[in-house]
Amino acid sequence: MAYHPQTFTISAPQIVRGLFDSQSSESLLLEKAACGNIRLVAKPEEWNKILWLLVNSFKNSEGKSLILGAKLGEIKKSLPIEFR
8 A cells, every 4th residue: 555645735825934934833844745744735826826926026126026937937846835
C-alpha cells in the first residue's frame, strides 16, 4: 500500500503568513509540506491572489513590477503547494 500524506487546504493569507512569519503555524505547515510529511492544496484563485500581491508590491522606482513572467512561474513551482 502506497503512503499518502494527510492533505490540508490552505488559503492565500495563510500562505503569505507562513512565508513571512517563521514563528507561525502556517510556516510549520509549509515546512512539513516541503518535507513530504503533509500535502497542501489550494485553489487556483489563491495563486492569483499571491500573484497580485507579488506584482503590485515589488516595484522599482518607476512603478514597474520587479517580478514578471518566468520568475513568477519559478516562485509558484518552489512552493510546496498544489494549486488545483
